[in-house]
Amino acid sequence: MSLQLDFPAVLERWPSFVAGAVLTLELAAFATVLGALLGTLAAVGRGAHNALIAGACKAYVETIRNTPLLVQIFLVYFGLASLGLKFSAFTVAVAALTINVGAYTAEIMRAGFEAIPRGQIEAAEGLALSRLQIYWHIILLPAIEKVYPALTSQFVLLMLASSVCSQISAEELTAVANYIQSDTYRAFETYIIVAVLYVILSLVMRAGFWGLGLVLFPRRRRLGTPL
Amino acid sequence: MGGHLNINHLMFLGQGALWTIGLSLVALIGGGIVGFVIALARISPLKSVRIASAVYVQLIQGTPLLVILFLGYFGLAAIGLKVSPLAAAGASLTLYVAAYLGEIWRGCIQSVPKPQWEAAEGLALSRTQRMTKVILPQAIRIATPPTVGFMVQIIKNTSLASVVGFVELMRSGQIVNNSLFEPFAIYAIIAVTYFAMCYPLSLFSQRLEQRMGRGRSNLAPA
Structure with missing residues (x-):
């Protein structure tokens, strides 16, 4: 048997594909924002003096990873x-992806925190900045700037x-594909x-993050390239 | 439905776990061989080879493994090959792992200090000799920690082979769940089993990294 491909039969469903792609981007956007917050909190928590908090954050990161x-x-679904x-299913998918990416973000952010020179913090203390100001201006923002390329590729x-969320029938691109291929019997073309x-x-996301990086960190010379 | 988790169920899950390890090894060995070729092709003196391998890596790294598995499963069927789920999953994972390992190893080869390359060239070693006698032995040392770290990703990613009907740990969990319907307990057991397989590797990778004195942890995909 030779390979026969019939793309028009599948391509006429393009509105569904586009809708699926938009849903995937929505899912990713929610999980990225929430996961970034959760991951940053977990990274801060891992450095806490309270052993219980630090241990809990470590357990979270290691379990998920x-x-x-x-x-x-x-597990989240059931x-x-x-x-x-x-x-x-969409809410469950956002929750599960947030928990997942939070752990990876925490590891990346921890690397960023560790890269902040001790002297900078001491200098900030010497200048009588408050703890909150130090955390924001001296630790958090420079750390994000340092790990921005790693963070963004994690988000891509x-x-x-997020394609895995099709398995709990959350609506996104792969779920749309599963539906179309079972409807048209054109599995190979669909996928x-x-x-x-x-x-x-993924190219659009990388280009977007690259552009965002240029706006957010004007002094940063070397950013992750879009490709 | 009904019934309780008994020794037979656990045996079945254990068998699934063995298949997970088996599929992981297939993916590691297959992906390792192809990935090595990719790594060399990425630094080839021929521009066309460099571009072709870079395109391959970009395409695979821009596609979810789940979709690659579906493509392998339906694609091999579409060209008239009757393949088992093991072969389809093994082939798809090989292609996937090769793209990531290829990039990791390219980085390792290129991080061998430049003077080493120049010295080998100065000693009039051929390109092959330079690679096999000077560069690769050093690159392997650098490559060990990230490769061990990536093995964790491979084990986790084999769970996706369940969707093309390959009965590994995840799929056997789903099958057991279909008869018992205690999803939370069963998936918790599955999670613990994966953790027991992956965590020692993660720790080992971290130890290797610390021994090498470079503090990069594995930040690869979910």
């Missing part, structure tokens, strides 16, 4: 259900990983189109 996202999604809480990976769309989405 050493188990598959698919298992985490199922865990919430067994508590009698009913949420939409998160967008790609080729979806793969191309994901490549485009």
